[in-house]
Amino acid sequence: MGVLDGKTGLVVGVANKRSIAWAIAQAAASAGARVALTYQGERLEENVRDLSAGLLDPLVLPLDVTDDAQIARVFEEIDRSFGGLDFVVHGAAYASHDDLNNPFVQTSREGFKLALDVSAYSLIALSRGALPLMEKRGGGSILTLSYLGSKRVFPNYNVMGVAKAALESSVRYLAADLGAKNIRVNAISAGPIKTLAAKGISGFSTILQVYRDRAPLRRTVDTSEVADAAMFLISDAGRAVTAEVLMVDGGYHATGM
Numbered sequence: 001m002g003v004l005d006g007k008t009g010l011v012v013g014v015a016n017k018r019s020i021a022w023a024i025a026q027a028a029a030s031a032g033a034r035v036a037l038t039y040q041g042e043r044l045e046e047n048v049r050d051l052s053a054g055l056l057d058p059l060v061l062p063l064d065v066t067d068d069a070q071i072a073r074v075f076e077e078i079d080r081s082f083g084g085l086d087f088v089v090h091g092a093a094y095a096s097h098d099d100l101n102n103p104f105v106q107t108s109r110e111g112f113k114l115a116l117d118v119s120a121y122s123l124i125a126l127s128r129g130a131l132p133l134m135e136k137r138g139g140g141s142i143l144t145l146s147y148l149g150s151k152r153v154f155p156n157y158n159v160m161g162v163a164k165a166a167l168e169s170s171v172r173y174l175a176a177d178l179g180a181k182n183i184r185v186n187a188i189s190a191g192p193i194k195t196l197a198a199k200g201i202s203g204f205s206t207i208l209q210v211y212r213d214r215a216p217l218r219r220t221v222d223t224s225e226v227a228d229a230a231m232f233l234i235s236d237a238g239r240a241v242t243a244e245v246l247m248v249d250g251g252y253h254a255t256g257m
Protein backbone atom coordinates (compact mmCIF):
# COMPACT_ATOMS: atom_id res chain seq x y z
CA MET A 1 0.00 0.00 0.00
CA GLY A 2 1.39 3.42 -0.96
CA VAL A 3 0.99 6.56 1.14
CA LEU A 4 -0.67 8.30 -1.82
CA ASP A 5 -2.97 5.47 -2.90
CA GLY A 6 -6.10 6.90 -4.51
CA LYS A 7 -4.70 10.45 -4.53
CA THR A 8 -4.29 12.69 -7.54
CA GLY A 9 -1.76 15.45 -8.02
CA LEU A 10 -0.51 18.14 -10.36
CA VAL A 11 3.25 18.51 -10.80
CA VAL A 12 4.48 21.67 -12.53
CA GLY A 13 8.15 22.15 -13.41
CA VAL A 14 9.37 19.01 -15.15
CA ALA A 15 11.85 19.89 -17.88
CA ASN A 16 13.95 16.72 -17.97
CA LYS A 17 15.04 13.74 -15.88
CA ARG A 18 17.21 15.99 -13.69
CA SER A 19 14.29 18.22 -12.63
CA ILE A 20 13.46 18.17 -8.95
CA ALA A 21 9.78 18.11 -9.95
CA TRP A 22 10.39 14.92 -11.92
CA ALA A 23 11.87 13.16 -8.87
CA ILE A 24 8.80 14.23 -6.91
CA ALA A 25 6.42 13.07 -9.67
CA GLN A 26 8.12 9.67 -9.73
CA ALA A 27 8.02 9.32 -5.95
CA ALA A 28 4.35 10.33 -5.88
CA ALA A 29 3.47 7.83 -8.61
CA SER A 30 5.41 5.08 -6.81
CA ALA A 31 3.45 5.93 -3.67
CA GLY A 32 0.20 5.29 -5.58
CA ALA A 33 -0.81 8.72 -6.89
CA ARG A 34 -2.16 9.49 -10.32
CA VAL A 35 -0.24 12.50 -11.59
CA ALA A 36 -0.78 15.28 -14.11
CA LEU A 37 2.46 16.71 -15.49
CA THR A 38 2.79 19.95 -17.39
CA TYR A 39 5.37 21.11 -19.90
CA GLN A 40 6.34 24.67 -20.69
CA GLY A 41 6.18 25.10 -24.46
CA GLU A 42 6.52 22.65 -27.33
CA ARG A 43 10.30 22.53 -26.83
CA LEU A 44 9.82 20.46 -23.66
CA GLU A 45 6.75 18.46 -24.66
CA GLU A 46 8.60 15.42 -25.98
CA ASN A 47 10.83 15.21 -22.87
CA VAL A 48 7.87 15.31 -20.54
CA ARG A 49 5.78 12.86 -22.61
CA ASP A 50 8.69 10.40 -22.77
CA LEU A 51 9.29 10.62 -19.02
CA SER A 52 5.61 10.31 -18.19
CA ALA A 53 5.33 7.07 -20.17
CA GLY A 54 6.66 5.24 -17.11
CA LEU A 55 3.90 6.59 -14.83
CA LEU A 56 0.50 5.10 -14.12
CA ASP A 57 -2.07 6.63 -16.50
CA PRO A 58 -0.61 10.16 -16.42
CA LEU A 59 -2.18 13.33 -17.76
CA VAL A 60 0.23 15.55 -19.73
CA LEU A 61 -0.76 19.15 -20.39
CA PRO A 62 0.84 22.35 -21.69
CA LEU A 63 1.30 25.13 -19.15
CA ASP A 64 3.07 28.44 -19.19
CA VAL A 65 2.42 29.76 -15.69
CA THR A 66 2.35 33.37 -16.93
CA ASP A 67 -0.77 32.58 -18.97
CA ASP A 68 -4.04 32.62 -17.00
CA ALA A 69 -5.98 30.95 -19.83
CA GLN A 70 -3.55 27.99 -19.81
CA ILE A 71 -3.81 27.73 -16.03
CA ALA A 72 -7.61 27.62 -16.29
CA ARG A 73 -7.42 24.93 -18.98
CA VAL A 74 -5.11 22.76 -16.87
CA PHE A 75 -7.55 22.72 -13.96
CA GLU A 76 -10.54 22.11 -16.27
CA GLU A 77 -8.73 19.09 -17.74
CA ILE A 78 -7.75 17.79 -14.33
CA ASP A 79 -11.30 18.18 -13.05
CA ARG A 80 -12.61 16.30 -16.06
CA SER A 81 -10.07 13.47 -15.74
CA PHE A 82 -9.48 13.23 -11.98
CA GLY A 83 -12.69 14.77 -10.58
CA GLY A 84 -10.68 16.59 -7.89
CA LEU A 85 -7.12 17.17 -6.72
CA ASP A 86 -5.21 16.21 -3.58
CA PHE A 87 -1.85 17.88 -4.13
CA VAL A 88 0.02 20.41 -6.25
CA VAL A 89 3.78 20.56 -6.63
CA HIS A 90 5.02 23.92 -7.91
CA GLY A 91 8.53 23.72 -9.34
CA ALA A 92 8.58 26.56 -11.86
CA ALA A 93 11.15 29.34 -11.68
CA TYR A 94 12.79 31.66 -14.17
CA ALA A 95 14.98 34.75 -14.31
CA SER A 96 16.63 36.19 -17.39
CA HIS A 97 20.26 35.41 -18.18
CA ASP A 98 21.23 39.07 -17.72
CA ASP A 99 19.66 39.27 -14.29
CA LEU A 100 21.58 36.17 -13.16
CA ASN A 101 24.89 37.52 -14.42
CA ASN A 102 24.94 41.29 -14.12
CA PRO A 103 25.43 43.07 -10.80
CA PHE A 104 22.16 42.98 -8.82
CA VAL A 105 21.90 46.76 -8.92
CA GLN A 106 21.46 46.49 -12.70
CA THR A 107 18.28 44.34 -12.39
CA SER A 108 15.83 45.66 -14.96
CA ARG A 109 12.18 46.46 -14.20
CA GLU A 110 11.08 43.92 -16.83
CA GLY A 111 13.47 41.28 -15.49
CA PHE A 112 12.21 41.83 -11.96
CA LYS A 113 8.57 41.50 -13.07
CA LEU A 114 9.28 38.36 -15.08
CA ALA A 115 11.21 36.60 -12.30
CA LEU A 116 8.57 37.42 -9.70
CA ASP A 117 5.70 36.50 -12.04
CA VAL A 118 7.05 33.08 -13.05
CA SER A 119 8.71 32.14 -9.77
CA ALA A 120 6.38 33.57 -7.10
CA TYR A 121 3.03 34.85 -8.39
CA SER A 122 2.43 31.55 -10.17
CA LEU A 123 2.09 29.79 -6.81
CA ILE A 124 -0.84 32.06 -5.96
CA ALA A 125 -2.45 31.54 -9.37
CA LEU A 126 -2.07 27.75 -9.19
CA SER A 127 -3.38 27.64 -5.62
CA ARG A 128 -6.47 29.60 -6.71
CA GLY A 129 -7.03 27.19 -9.59
CA ALA A 130 -6.57 24.15 -7.35
CA LEU A 131 -8.88 25.42 -4.61
CA PRO A 132 -12.27 24.19 -5.94
CA LEU A 133 -10.77 20.83 -6.90
CA MET A 134 -9.23 20.38 -3.46
CA GLU A 135 -12.48 21.41 -1.78
CA LYS A 136 -14.11 18.46 -3.55
CA ARG A 137 -11.62 16.23 -1.70
CA GLY A 138 -12.07 17.89 1.68
CA GLY A 139 -8.58 19.42 1.59
CA GLY A 140 -5.20 19.16 -0.04
CA SER A 141 -1.50 19.90 0.06
CA ILE A 142 0.36 22.50 -1.99
CA LEU A 143 4.15 22.38 -2.13
CA THR A 144 6.66 24.71 -3.71
CA LEU A 145 10.45 24.68 -4.04
CA SER A 146 12.63 27.42 -2.66
CA TYR A 147 16.26 28.17 -1.94
CA LEU A 148 18.22 29.79 0.90
CA GLY A 149 19.02 32.65 -1.48
CA SER A 150 15.66 34.02 -0.24
CA LYS A 151 17.34 35.07 2.99
CA ARG A 152 21.06 35.17 2.29
CA VAL A 153 23.13 36.47 -0.56
CA PHE A 154 24.65 33.94 -2.96
CA PRO A 155 26.75 35.15 -5.90
CA ASN A 156 24.63 35.71 -9.03
CA TYR A 157 21.40 34.39 -7.46
CA ASN A 158 20.28 38.01 -7.55
CA VAL A 159 16.63 38.63 -8.47
CA MET A 160 15.87 34.94 -7.97
CA GLY A 161 16.64 35.45 -4.28
CA VAL A 162 14.08 38.25 -4.18
CA ALA A 163 11.57 36.01 -5.97
CA LYS A 164 12.17 33.20 -3.46
CA ALA A 165 11.59 35.64 -0.58
CA ALA A 166 8.24 36.56 -2.15
CA LEU A 167 7.51 32.87 -2.72
CA GLU A 168 8.17 31.90 0.90
CA SER A 169 6.06 34.80 2.14
CA SER A 170 3.28 33.71 -0.25
CA VAL A 171 3.46 30.23 1.29
CA ARG A 172 2.62 31.71 4.69
CA TYR A 173 -0.20 33.94 3.40
CA LEU A 174 -1.71 31.13 1.34
CA ALA A 175 -1.46 28.74 4.29
CA ALA A 176 -3.35 31.23 6.45
CA ASP A 177 -5.96 31.77 3.73
CA LEU A 178 -6.59 28.14 2.87
CA GLY A 179 -6.03 26.41 6.21
CA ALA A 180 -9.71 26.57 7.17
CA LYS A 181 -10.43 24.47 4.07
CA ASN A 182 -7.88 21.89 5.24
CA ILE A 183 -5.49 22.90 2.48
CA ARG A 184 -1.86 23.00 3.59
CA VAL A 185 0.80 25.10 1.88
CA ASN A 186 4.51 24.47 2.39
CA ALA A 187 7.89 24.89 0.74
CA ILE A 188 11.00 22.77 0.63
CA SER A 189 14.17 24.81 0.56
CA ALA A 190 16.54 22.48 -1.24
CA GLY A 191 20.31 22.57 -1.26
CA PRO A 192 21.94 23.27 -4.64
CA ILE A 193 21.50 20.55 -7.29
CA LYS A 194 22.83 20.61 -10.85
CA THR A 195 19.66 20.98 -12.94
CA LEU A 196 18.75 22.96 -16.05
CA ALA A 197 17.69 25.94 -13.92
CA ALA A 198 20.93 25.79 -11.94
CA LYS A 199 22.94 26.02 -15.15
CA GLY A 200 21.70 29.59 -15.55
CA ILE A 201 23.55 30.69 -12.43
CA SER A 202 27.19 31.38 -13.16
CA GLY A 203 29.56 30.08 -10.50
CA PHE A 204 27.08 27.38 -9.46
CA SER A 205 29.87 24.78 -9.10
CA THR A 206 31.49 26.99 -6.48
CA ILE A 207 28.25 27.03 -4.50
CA LEU A 208 28.12 23.21 -4.68
CA GLN A 209 31.69 22.98 -3.37
CA VAL A 210 30.98 25.32 -0.47
CA TYR A 211 28.12 23.02 0.61
CA ARG A 212 30.42 19.97 0.36
CA ASP A 213 32.98 21.73 2.52
CA ARG A 214 30.73 23.33 5.12
CA ALA A 215 27.31 21.66 5.39
CA PRO A 216 27.01 19.53 8.55
CA LEU A 217 26.52 16.42 6.37
CA ARG A 218 29.60 17.47 4.28
CA ARG A 219 27.82 16.82 1.00
CA THR A 220 25.20 18.15 -1.35
CA VAL A 221 21.71 16.68 -1.68
CA ASP A 222 20.10 14.92 -4.65
CA THR A 223 16.64 15.13 -6.16
CA SER A 224 15.49 11.82 -4.63
CA GLU A 225 16.20 13.23 -1.16
CA VAL A 226 14.10 16.28 -1.92
CA ALA A 227 11.38 13.97 -3.25
CA ASP A 228 11.39 11.92 -0.03
CA ALA A 229 10.84 15.09 2.00
CA ALA A 230 8.12 16.11 -0.47
CA MET A 231 6.30 12.81 0.16
CA PHE A 232 6.12 13.71 3.86
CA LEU A 233 4.60 17.12 3.14
CA ILE A 234 2.23 15.90 0.43
CA SER A 235 0.96 12.85 2.26
CA ASP A 236 -1.06 12.50 5.47
CA ALA A 237 2.20 12.11 7.38
CA GLY A 238 2.49 15.90 7.17
CA ARG A 239 -1.18 16.56 7.99
CA ALA A 240 -0.41 19.00 10.82
CA VAL A 241 2.32 20.88 8.94
CA THR A 242 1.51 24.07 7.06
CA ALA A 243 3.11 27.49 6.42
CA GLU A 244 6.49 25.77 6.76
CA VAL A 245 9.74 26.08 4.81
CA LEU A 246 11.47 22.74 5.32
CA MET A 247 15.24 22.87 4.82
CA VAL A 248 16.53 19.87 2.84
CA ASP A 249 20.12 21.01 2.45
CA GLY A 250 22.34 18.77 4.56
CA GLY A 251 22.06 21.36 7.33
CA TYR A 252 23.94 24.10 5.48
CA HIS A 253 21.42 26.76 6.57
CA ALA A 254 22.49 26.38 10.20
CA THR A 255 26.14 27.19 9.62
CA GLY A 256 27.67 30.52 10.55
CA MET A 257 30.92 30.08 8.64
Ligand SMILES: NC(=O)c1ccc[n+]([C@@H]2O[C@H](COP(=O)([O-])OP(=O)(O)OC[C@H]3O[C@@H](n4cnc5c(N)ncnc54)[C@H](O)[C@@H]3O)[C@@H](O)[C@H]2O)c1
Nearest residue numbers: 013014015019020064065092093145146192193195196197
Ligand atom coordinates in the same frame (compact mmCIF):
# COMPACT_ATOMS: atom_id res chain seq x y z
N1 LIG B 1 18.53 23.16 -8.60
C1 LIG B 1 18.70 23.78 -7.45
O1 LIG B 1 19.84 23.94 -6.97
C2 LIG B 1 17.52 24.27 -6.66
C3 LIG B 1 17.67 24.51 -5.29
C4 LIG B 1 16.58 24.98 -4.57
C5 LIG B 1 15.39 25.24 -5.22
N2 LIG B 1 15.27 24.99 -6.56
C6 LIG B 1 14.00 25.27 -7.20
O2 LIG B 1 13.43 24.07 -7.65
C7 LIG B 1 12.49 24.36 -8.69
C8 LIG B 1 12.74 23.42 -9.84
O3 LIG B 1 13.98 23.75 -10.48
P1 LIG B 1 15.03 22.65 -10.95
O4 LIG B 1 16.30 22.97 -10.27
O5 LIG B 1 14.46 21.29 -10.84
O6 LIG B 1 15.29 23.06 -12.47
P2 LIG B 1 14.47 22.71 -13.82
O7 LIG B 1 15.08 23.60 -14.83
O8 LIG B 1 14.48 21.28 -14.07
O9 LIG B 1 12.99 23.18 -13.48
C9 LIG B 1 12.55 24.52 -13.61
C10 LIG B 1 11.22 24.42 -14.30
O10 LIG B 1 10.59 25.69 -14.37
C11 LIG B 1 9.85 25.66 -15.57
N3 LIG B 1 9.42 26.99 -15.97
C12 LIG B 1 10.18 28.10 -16.17
N4 LIG B 1 9.40 29.09 -16.63
C13 LIG B 1 8.13 28.60 -16.72
C14 LIG B 1 6.89 29.13 -17.14
N5 LIG B 1 6.79 30.40 -17.58
N6 LIG B 1 5.80 28.32 -17.10
C15 LIG B 1 5.89 27.07 -16.67
N7 LIG B 1 7.03 26.50 -16.25
C16 LIG B 1 8.15 27.26 -16.28
C17 LIG B 1 10.79 25.03 -16.57
O11 LIG B 1 10.10 24.57 -17.71
C18 LIG B 1 11.34 23.89 -15.74
O12 LIG B 1 10.56 22.74 -15.89
C19 LIG B 1 12.69 25.83 -9.01
O13 LIG B 1 11.71 26.58 -8.32
C20 LIG B 1 14.06 26.12 -8.44
O14 LIG B 1 14.23 27.48 -8.15
C21 LIG B 1 16.32 24.51 -7.29
